[in-house]
Amino acid sequence: MKKRDFHLIIIILFMAISALVLGRLTLQGYSNSTEAVIYQKDEEYLRISLNNPQTVVVEENGRLNKIAITENGFSMLESNCHNQYCLHQGEVTLDNMDQRLFGAWIYCLPNEVSIELVKGE
Amino acid sequence: MNTHTVTRIGILVGAALVLGYVERLIPLPFALPGIKLGLANTVLLYGLYMMTWRNTMTLMVLKVLLSGILFAGFSGALYSFSGGLLSLVIMLLMMQYNDVSIVGVSISGAVAHNIGQVLMAMLVVQTRGLLLYLPVLMVSGVITGMLTGVIAKNVLKGLSFHRPSNEVGILQK
Structure with missing residues (x-):
């Protein structure tokens, strides 16, 4: 060298x-309250407050993603994508979002789904 | 394109495909999307230093196309193509500087490859978080580029006695 x-x-x-x-x-x-914002491609698909924990299913053209939203944050429960990277990205919470490599995001590139944790003011 | 060139590109495409496959068998200690050794890049480097840029471009396109059909699928091939194209262009530019060695060319190529893939991903999904991931991919590109660069340097050294006399290599950097 x-x-x-x-x-x-x-x-x-x-x-x-x-x-x-x-x-x-x-x-x-x-935003006003702490929310999980789900994007399908680059458009907002759904916005859910963490005060309202639930499981969200995003399904389009046979692409399926199941997202668990809890009081602390969210994680990908299930995906039918081929690489399953989104499951390995674990949970996003207010505590760990500054340390994660993907920040406040979970990405599922094959299914074109992404989720962001937005801090409440 | 003469028989010699066709044969050579064929062998190199085969080598790149095999290296790409072998690489899938090496388990990485971490599961980070987009990070891999990039062993096939050694073949591209060989092409850049031993053939014309047009032939190297052909080599890259064939490798992407075939590995898309065999392993990666259509979307995987799109990512490889955007990464491969940007990486080749940057490596050709860096080769113009005489005081950058093949290792430096390999590093810039690996980083460019990762940036090209993120650019492609930006067309597919919401992009803000991907920008956060870009620095990770740049640092990993430096490491993997250095490794493949050192490998390519030694491969070229080992194969240089086969070099036809009409192709003057720029190996002795």
Whole structure:
């Protein structure tokens, strides 16, 4: 490896850290009460307050996702996608959303479903 | 395109497909979407340094198409294609700088590949959270790019005595 390679690594790491800091500072959503917002593709599908725990089923074109909404947050219960990454992403709560790699989000890319935890003000 | 080139691209596509398959068998200690070693990238690097960019582009498209049919499916192929295209373009640009070695080219390619995949994902779902994930993919690209770059460097060194005399490699960087 040459000197320029190390410069390149430092530049990329610097960009990654700035993107991380900027993202954490600016991308947090807020609303009146703490809510789970479910998106289908890039459109809002459903918005549910955590005061109202329930299981939501999102079904479209044979794509099925079951989302458990509790008083603390939400998690993906079941999905018929092929990679099951959404189940591995675990639970999003107000306590862990700042530490998770996906922040306040759970993604199911194959089924085009995403869920965001929005903090109440 | 002469027989020599066709044969060479065929062998390289085969090698890339096998590496892509072998990679699926290696369990990672963590289940993070979008993060993988990218062993097939060593074949692309070989192509970039030993063939013309057009042939390397053909190699990438064939690899994406066939691995889509065999393993990844249509949507998987779309992600691979957007990642592969951006990665090839960035690697070709980085190769223009004489003081960046093949490891540096590989790192920039791996990071570009991950960014390309996120860009594709942004077309599919709500994007704000994906931007949070981008730094993770950039750092993982640096690590995996370094590994595949070192592998490619040694592969090229080992194969360089097979190089036809009319193709002057830029290996001795």
